[in-house]
Amino acid sequence: MSAPRSGRRAGVRLLSGNVTSPPPGGQFPRNAASHPLDTRDYLRESSRVSSIRFYILAALAERGPMHGHALVALAEQEHVHEWTDISVGGLYGAARRLAREGLIEAVRVERQGNYPERQVFGITDAGRAALRTLQREGLAELSWRHDPVDLAVSRLDPDALDELEEVVRARRDRIAAVLEETRRHRARIRRYLTVAEWIATQHGERRLEAELNWHDELLAAVPDIIRDERTRTKEQS
Incomplete structure (x- = not known):
């Protein structure tokens, strides 16, 4: 599985494209596509x-x-x-x-x-x-690395709750697409990698899988989130 040293990681490209994400300010935008998040952040640690x-x-x-x-x-x-x-x-x-x-x-x-x-x-x-x-x-x-989506989900815009499911689904679908491309790309470059490099690049794939699982859970919880947000808004008014 190893390659000559001159070929180490030749052509390694784990990710491409953007995932639609809410901005760090804490509200989901009305036009989610106007706020791209670089998906490479999912593979980086602070x-x-x-x-x-x-x-x-x-x-x-x-x-x-x-x-x-x-x-x-x-x-x-x-x-x-x-x-x-x-x-x-x-x-x-x-x-x-x-x-x-x-x-x-x-x-x-x-x-x-x-x-x-x-x-x-x-x-x-x-x-x-x-x-x-x-x-x-x-x-x-x-x-x-803390993801700003966590703050955004916990500080929702009460006037944009009807758009929450669409935004979350868009995020989820983009992450799924990036994960699939990552898997295909790793399969193509496997013959160029050492054993250690193969495992190292797998780390990013596993983190994307965890992100996808979390977004599935978030998507399933959207109705409860919206109901809770509206109930609290009424109580506070």
């Missing part, structure tokens, strides 16, 4: 572990010295922006910061044709120590 530092140090430790453009090309090939919280465009700045901290260092300068010179960076001993720390923390730390 964490003290710096993913971009982790990624650069791990890439240099595994593949050897690289220049910034090669790092960006690798990240784009692996589609890390779709299954981590890494911004590919932020790799250059992160590499400069790591160099200032002494975790990576310039080992040579390269020039190809008429292109500008490029500094090639390698990981230092301090960088390897930092990488080991990040690896331990990444495995040990538990964290979760």
